[in-house]
Every structure is written in structure tokens, then in C-alpha cells.
Amino acid sequence: MARNFSLPLRHFLVLLVCLGLLPVALIGGWVINASVNERRYELEQSMLALSRALASAIDSELETTVDNVRMLSTDPALSGGEMEKFYEVARSTVARQADWRSVIVSDPAGRVIFRTSAPFGTASRVIDPDSLAQVIRTQRPAIGKVSKGVMNQPAVPVRVPVSIDGQLRYVVTAALAPDRVLRVLNNQQLAAGWVVSVHDSFGLRVARSLDHERTVGTGMSASLAKLVKPDLREGAGVTTTLEGKEVLTSFTRLPRHGWTVAVGAPTAHFAEVLRRTLATYAMAIIVSLALYGALAVLVAQRIVMSFSHLKRQTARLGQRRTVRRAHSRIAEVNEMGEELVRASGALLQGELAREKLVGSLQDALLRAEQASATKDNFLAVLGHELRNPLSPILMALDLMDLRANPDSLRERQTMRRQVDHMKRLVDDLLDVSRIAEGKLVMNNEPVCLSAVVTQAAEAIRPAMAAQGRCFVESLGEVWVMGDETRLVQVASNLLANAVRYGGAGDVGISVARVDGVALLRVADNGIGMDSATAALVFEPFYQAPQPLARSAGGLGLGLTIIYNIVQLHGGTVHASSRGPGLGSVFEVALAAIESPLAGAVTEQRPARAQAPRKVVIVDDNHDAATTTAELLSLLGHEVEVAHDGKAGLRLIAAMQPDVAFLDIGLPDMDGFELAKAARAIGFAGQLVALTGYGEERDRMRATNAGFNAHLTKPASLEELDAAIAGGLAPASAG
Numbered sequence: 001m002a003r004n005f006s007l008p009l010r011h012f013l014v015l016l017v018c019l020g021l022l023p024v025a026l027i028g029g030w031v032i033n034a035s036v037n038e039r040r041y042e043l044e045q046s047m048l049a050l051s052r053a054l055a056s057a058i059d060s061e062l063e064t065t066v067d068n069v070r071m072l073s074t075d076p077a078l079s080g081g082e083m084e085k086f087y088e089v090a091r092s093t094v095a096r097q098a099d100w101r102s103v104i105v106s107d108p109a110g111r112v113i114f115r116t117s118a119p120f121g122t123a124s125r126v127i128d129p130d131s132l133a134q135v136i137r138t139q140r141p142a143i144g145k146v147s148k149g150v151m152n153q154p155a156v157p158v159r160v161p162v163s164i165d166g167q168l169r170y171v172v173t174a175a176l177a178p179d180r181v182l183r184v185l186n187n188q189q190l191a192a193g194w195v196v197s198v199h200d201s202f203g204l205r206v207a208r209s210l211d212h213e214r215t216v217g218t219g220m221s222a223s224l225a226k227l228v229k230p231d232l233r234e235g236a237g238v239t240t241t242l243e244g245k246e247v248l249t250s251f252t253r254l255p256r257h258g259w260t261v262a263v264g265a266p267t268a269h270f271a272e273v274l275r276r277t278l279a280t281y282a283m284a285i286i287v288s289l290a291l292y293g294a295l296a297v298l299v300a301q302r303i304v305m306s307f308s309h310l311k312r313q314t315a316r317l318g319q320r321r322t323v324r325r326a327h328s329r330i331a332e333v334n335e336m337g338e339e340l341v342r343a344s345g346a347l348l349q350g351e352l353a354r355e356k357l358v359g360s361l362q363d364a365l366l367r368a369e370q371a372s373a374t375k376d377n378f379l380a381v382l383g384h385e386l387r388n389p390l391s392p393i394l395m396a397l398d399l400m401d402l403r404a405n406p407d408s409l410r411e412r413q414t415m416r417r418q419v420d421h422m423k424r425l426v427d428d429l430l431d432v433s434r435i436a437e438g439k440l441v442m443n444n445e446p447v448c449l450s451a452v453v454t455q456a457a458e459a460i461r462p463a464m465a466a467q468g469r470c471f472v473e474s475l476g477e478v479w480v481m482g483d484e485t486r487l488v489q490v491a492s493n494l495l496a497n498a499v500r501y502g503g504a505g506d507v508g509i510s511v512a513r514v515d516g517v518a519l520l521r522v523a524d525n526g527i528g529m530d531s532a533t534a535a536l537v538f539e540p541f542y543q544a545p546q547p548l549a550r551s552a553g554g555l556g557l558g559l560t561i562i563y564n565i566v567q568l569h570g571g572t573v574h575a576s577s578r579g580p581g582l583g584s585v586f587e588v589a590l591a592a593i594e595s596p597l598a599g600a601v602t603e604q605r606p607a608r609a610q611a612p613r614k615v616v617i618v619d620d621n622h623d624a625a626t627t628t629a630e631l632l633s634l635l636g637h638e639v640e641v642a643h644d645g646k647a648g649l650r651l652i653a654a655m656q657p658d659v660a661f662l663d664i665g666l667p668d669m670d671g672f673e674l675a676k677a678a679r680a681i682g683f684a685g686q687l688v689a690l691t692g693y694g695e696e697r698d699r700m701r702a703t704n705a706g707f708n709a710h711l712t713k714p715a716s717l718e719e720l721d722a723a724i725a726g727g728l729a730p731a732s733a734g
Contacts, residue, residue: 040248044236047250047263050188051234055252055261057184058198062158062257065176066141068097069160073172079164083113084120091116099180101155104173108136117151128157135159135171143257145202146178146217154178154216156206178216181207193266195241201258215242224249228260238267392623398717399631441696442568443483446596449518450475450511452484456491457509463499474510478518480590482569490565493558494522494586501584502526518592525583534575538563612636613658613724618648618674619690620667628661632720645669652678657685659724664691664698672705679706688723690715
């Protein structure tokens with residue numbers, strides 16, 4: 001945490017004086033800097049004038065050279081194709097032109113016919129082929145880049161096309177020595193330290209007033225290349241010379257040939273002038289500051305004495321001691337002293353109120369924590385107490401189904417539907433509690449969404465058929481990453497919602513992949529909803545207005561669970577309707593993946609026959625234990641029952657069963673203790689927790705206690721059979 005910055009009063013007054021002088025100092029500095037910049041601007045303008053003049057002179061020299069080459073190309077020997085005769089004419093012209101190194105004649109294919117610096121007929125390579133190709137393409141004169149020729153001497157090719165009867169026949173080139181441009185620079189009277197350089201259209205240096213021989217043909221310095229932008233005809237700025245000196249540079253670009261003339265003047269002079277002027281001005285400011293600072297210290301001394309008294313009284317206030325009024329010639333100090341006296345009384349009252357408030361807040365926090373723990377315990381006990389009576393009901397139904405009494409089929413189906421409904425209500429209530437606490441954990445594995453929907457539809461289909469309705473399915477094979485059990489829960493809740501609110505019509509189910517997204521869509525023709533209801537349907541415990549919603553039943557948790565499970569999968573769920581009475585559409589969107597089974601061979605596993613096993617059931621609920629035992633006995637297993645932990649341990653020790661089903665909430669010892677005791681006496685069979693406690697922490701405790709599987713009441717016949725066969729693991733059971 002940052003600390004507040006503070007200063008003693010005398011320092012603050014000195015700082016105030018400094019701040020008062022600061023605008024004066026800044027204005028003075030600005031005036032000095034503006035004066036120096038004005039002189040610099042004047043120099044820039046004179047340098048620009050010089051660069052323009054030099055650019056004009058060099059442009060004139062280049063045009064003169066182009067005219068001379070053009071005049072040479074009109075010689076009759078060239079137009080008559082007498083190359084050897086024109087060779088002699090060109091040699092004599094080079095002798096007269098002191099700055100021409102040679103004359104080169106090329107044909108339209110770009111091949112050199114002769115070069116006057118070599119005997120006629122001698123093969124020669126093309127220097128700067130780009131500019132030659134440009135002349136052949138445009139049939140207009142061009143100035144090439146400075147290059148070293150066959151004699152290793154730098155020259156600038158000045159090329160002129162020669163057309164005869166409207167056809168390009170030759171290109172005549174004069175290799176112009178950079179010395180001609182250098183003479184133009186040397187004719188200028190430059191000040192000490194100034195440097196002028198000329199660059200061709202490719203940025204290569206043609207001439208330089210300083211160190212010409214070494215630098216000709218080299219590129220611009222990095223700072224000059226940055227200043228000379230292609231879209232600028234002229235400009236000025238600060239650059240660094242090849243010798244590493246900072247110079248003020250102005251440049252002008254030749255409009256016809258793209259050459260650049262740069263003039264540089266050292267900046268050291270301006271820096272020195274600015275330094276001396278600012279140093280003198282700074283000294284004056286420092287002297288003024290010292291005088292004003294001394295005066296500020298004298299004034300501050302008197303004020304500090306008054307504040308010291310206030311400081312002592314403030315310390316007494318912090319110690320809850322009597323505060324004495326301050327007497328000072330400064331009215332504000334006297335006012336502060338009186339405020340301290342009033343604050344002293346208010347502080348004592350505030351402390352008492354604060355202590356009372358802190359105590360009440362701590363009590364409220366403790367009550368909130370106790371209420372949260374009570375709620376968690378209540379939900380756990382609620383789930384246990386609601387599931388326990390469901391277990392013998394389900395077992396009794398399974399017994400009646402195994403006995404196959406056709407007279408009670410309708411009643412059994414009704415009871416099974418209601419038991420399943422009650423189980424879903426309990427699961428929904430506990431799932432919402434887990435969601436609120438952030439304890440709902442998702443597995444992440446490839447899941448076929450269409451298979452998930454098929455599984456959910458099969459569970460809901462009997463309820464649909466009982467109403468004379470059916471599902472209209474369009475299920476493409478689409479895969480996602482997720483938790484298969486929870487996705488089945490999503491699909492089941494969507495379909496159950498469609499059954500509950502979908503009216504008398506059929507329900508459409510579709511699964512498709514669209515642009516990398518897996519879409520699950522459930523549409524019905526039922527009661528529909530308005531836009532306000534559509535915005536609230538995913539809220540916990542929300543239901544449509546009475547009385548219609550109450551006739552449909554439910555706690556209003558199914559869609560909330562759907563919303564949270566889909567969110568934990570990184571997807572979205574959306575509800576829409578055209579209006580009341582016009583049906584509803586629910587759409588779930590998840591990220592699709594490629595099928596992990598593509599090209600794979602499905603392993604065919606033979607069905608395993610279930611051999612009779614010795615089974616022990618320990619449960620203090622006599623109905624649940626008896627019905628479960630009777631059901632397993634009908635399946636051919638040898639079953640014994642105990643109703644408390646000690647009796648169960650004796651029975652396990654005596655019988656040594658293959659499988660032991662243990663309830664957790666036993667009266668004398670809980671199921672975890674019983675499991676540990678059974679393992680301690682050497683029991684190596686299958687231990688299965690069969691309990692109404694279904695929280696994740698209960699499953700973890702079961703694993704740590706030595707259980708092989710965990711089943712939540714009411715368990716189905718299939719789950720019991722799988723547990724006996726050893727097909728359920730603690731992490732996945734229940």
C-alpha cells in the first residue's frame with residue numbers, strides 16, 4: 001500500500017516558493033530556447049537555399065551531359081550502322097570531355113556492342129543493367145546508379161535511346177565521373193565543419209565535400225536515410241555524419257532525376273550557446289530561490305511552534321487523555337484546538353459504538369457460518385432421509401416385476417414413475433446446492449451427443465407414450481468433450497420439461513453440427529412463454545405463473561441445473577418462444593470435436609454370466625434390507641442380513657461373503673468404521689456402500705475407508721447386479 005507523501009511545514013513553504021518561481025524559470029527557459037530555435041530556423045532556411053542552389057546546378061550539369069550524349073548519338077556513322085567508325089568518333093568525344101570515362105553502345109537486347117575504354121570488338125559486361133533495361137523499356141533518357149566499371153573506377157551512367165525509322169536500335173551511354181559533381185560542391189565556400197553530399201536516385205553517394213574518394217558509391221547513413229523520405233522533395237532535421245558528428249541537415253531532391261543534395265552544419269555551436277545562456281539564467285534563479293527560502297523558513301518557524309502544541313494535544317487525544325485548548329496568534333490554529341476538544345468527546349462515544357457494532361457483526365458472521373453449516377447438514381440429512389424410504393419401495397417394485405404378476409402391472413408402472421420422479425427431485429435439490437457452493441465437478445472425455453440424447457429419450461419415452469405423444473428425432477452423430485452422465489442429465493431435464501409443458505403435441509429433438517458447434521435442440525408445441533418468462537426460466541426455483549405451473553409439478557430446478565452444467569462445459573443454453581400457447585424451443589450449444597472412433601475397430605466383448613454369490617446386507621432400515629435381500633435371493637444369490645454394525649461385522653467374519661452391502665448411517669457404528677473393521681479382520685471381498693448420502697465427500701470417504709463402490713439409494717437392480725459383479729468403481733459408482 002502506498003504511503004501518503006508529507007513534508008515538514010518549513011520544507012513545504014520552501015517548496016511553495018520554488019513552485020512560485022518555477023513558472024518564471026520555465027518562461028525564461030522557453031524564451032531562451034525559442035531564441036536559439038529561431039537562430040536554428042534561420043540557419044535551416046539558409047541551408048535549404050544552399051541545397052536548392054546546389055540541386056539546380058547539379059541538375060543543369062546532368063541535363064548538359066544528357067544533351068551531349070544525345071548530340072553524339074546523332075552522328076551519321078551510328079545511324080548508318082558503321083560501328084567501327086562511330087567507335088572512333090566516340091573515343092575522340094571522350095578525349096574532349098574530361099569528365100567522361102568512356103562511351104558504351106548497347107543493342108536493344110541489352111548486349112554491349114563496344115566500350116571506348118576497351119579495344120573495339122572486346123566483349124564487355126553491362127554495368128548497372130537496371131537503368132539500361134529502363135531505357136529500353138521506356139525509350140527515354142535515364143541516369144543510372146553510381147557504379148564501378150571495368151577499370152574499377154566509379155562512374156554514373158547517362159543513357160540515351162537511339163531510334164531509327166521509329167524503332168529502338170541502340171542505347172548510347174556516357175560514363176560520367178563523379179569528379180564533375182564534386183567540382184560543383186568545391187565551388188561553394190562552406191563554413192568549418194560543414195559537409196555536403198550528393199546521392200543518386202538509389203541513395204548511393206555520388207560526391208561528398210569531405211572524404212570524397214573513400215565514400216563515393218556508398219549508401220546514406222541510417223539517420224540521413226530516415227530523414228530523406230521518398231515522398232518529400234525537401235526538408236530538414238538532425239542527423240549523424242559518417243564521422244559520428246551530429247549535424248543539422250537540410251536536403252533537396254532533384255525533380256527530374258531523383259538525386260538528393262544534403263547540406264549538414266554542426267549542432268555543437270547551438271548547444272554551447274544554449275548551455276551558457278541557461279547556466280546564467282539558472283544561477284539567477286538559484287540566488288532568488290535562496291533569498292525567498294530563507295524568508296519562508298523564518299515564517300514557518302512561528303507556525304511550527306503552534307502546530308507542535310496541536311501535535312501534543314492530538315497525541316493526548318489518541319491516548320484518551322484530556323485535551324487542552326491551544327492559544328496562538330494564528331486563528332486557524334485556535335479553531336483546530338477547539339475542534340480537537342470536541343473530537344475528544346465524540347471519539348469516546350464513537351469507540352463505544354464501534355465496539356458494540358464489531359461485536360454484533362462478529363455475532364452475525366458466526367450465525368451466518370452456523371446457518372451455512374446447518375443448511376449443508378440439513379441437505380445431506382434430507383437427501384439421506386428421502387432416499388432411505390425410496391429404496392425399499394424400488395426394491396419392492398423390482399420384486400414384483402421379477403414375480404411378473406400381470407394384475408398389478410399398471411400400479412407398478414405408476415409407482416415406479418413416481419419413485420423416479422421423487423428421486424429426480426432429491427437429486428435436483430442436492431445438485432443446486434452443489435452448484436451454489438461451486439462443488440459440481442465435470443469429467444472431460446469424448447462423448448457422442450446423439451447417443452446421450454438417445455439414452456435420455458429412452459428414459460422419458462414411457463411418460464410420453466402414456467400421454468399418446470412421441471419424439472420426432474433427427475440425431476446426427478456429433479461428438480463433444482464433457483461429462484457423459486451430466487450431459488444425459490441435461491438432455492433428460494430438457495425432455496422432461498417438454499413432457500411437462502409441451503401440451504398434447506409431439507416433441508422435436510435434433511442434434512447437428514453447425515460451423516464447429518454441436519447444437520442440441522428440443523422444440524414443443526405446448527404452453528409457450530412470453531419474453532419476460534424466457535429471461536427467467538434458468539433462475540433457481542422459478543416457475544411459470546400459477547395455476548398452470550403447479551399443475552405441471554416440479555421444484556423449478558431442472559433448467560437451472562441445465563444452465564450450470566452447460567456453462568461448466570463451456571457452452572450456452574437459450575430458451576425462446578413465439579408467445580404463450582405457441583410452444584417453446586430450448587437450444588444447447590457446445591464445442592464440437594472430431595469423432596474419436598473414426599477408423600477404429602469396435603471390440604466385441606462377450607456378455608458375462610452372473611454366478612451366484614454370497615452376499616451380506618447391513619442396513620438399519622428393516623424394509624430396505626429385507627426387500628433388497630429378497631430381490632437378490634430371487635436372482636440366485638445367498639443373502640444374509642444384519643441391522644447394526646456389530647452384528648454385521650460378526651456376520652461378515654463368520655460368512656466371509658463375496659460382496660457386502662453396507663449402509664453408512666448405522667446406529668452403533670457408521671458404515672465407514674464398519675468397512676475399516678471388516679478390512680482389519682481380513683475381509684477381502686467386494687465392499688459396496690449403499691446409502692442415502694450421495695455427496696462427493698461421502699464418495700471420497702468411502703474410497704478412503706476401503707469400499708470398492710458407492711451406490712446412492714434407491715439403487716436400481718442393474719446397479720446392484722453390476723456392484724456384485726465388481727463392475728462399479730468408487731469414482732464412478734452411484
